[in-house]
Amino acid sequence: MMGAGKRHDLLTRAVKTYGKDAQMDMAVEEMAELTKALCKVKRAAPGCETAAAVSNVFEEIADVQIMLDQLRIIFGGSTIDLEDGKLDRLKRRLDRHDGIDYNNEEGWRGSMLRTFLNRPGGERRD
Ligand SMILES: [Mg+2]
Numbered sequence: 471m472m473g474a475g476k477r478h479d480l481l482t483r484a485v486k487t488y489g490k491d492a493q494m495d496m497a498v499e500e501m502a503e504l505t506k507a508l509c510k511v512k513r514a515a516p517g518c519e520t521a522a523a524v525s526n527v528f529e530e531i532a533d534v535q536i537m538l539d540q541l542r543i544i545f546g547g548s549t550i551d552l553e554d555g556k557l558d559r560l561k562r563r564l565d566r567h568d569g570i571d572y573n574n575e576e577g578w579r580g581s582m583l584r585t586f587l588n589r590p591g592g593e594r595r596d
Contacts, residue, residue, distance in 0.1 A: 477539070478539075478543070481536070481539050481540050481543055482543055484540060485540055485543050485544055490544045493537070493540050493541075493544060494541070494544065496537060496540075497534075497537035497538070497540065497541055500530065500533040500534050500536075500537045501534055501537070503530045503533065503534075504527070504530035504531060504533070504534045506530075507523070507526045507527045507529075507530040508527060510523050510526070511523040511524060511526070511527050
């Protein structure tokens, strides 16, 4: 496995060699390939086809991760703080979710989703 410093140097070299525009286009292309791989894995027949589809998903995740790292280099910043904030919000949502039993009338009646769906002009789901 390549160390973080060498990885960063290599990706910086790629951005300098090919240019920011080309690498942003490549990021979009790789994200589209991952999108396609994810759609395909759900339709794969059990057995060899599924194994190949899952293998392809991993390939595309790696490609996208490499391009995400180059995007951070291009835009000159880290996403660690943003990720931490978003992960904190996700944890709070999951904690709230775990506290609500949707099979329990009390849980559904008191949920924010019900409130949202039943707002004036909203689609009623009762
Ligand atoms: Mg790819």
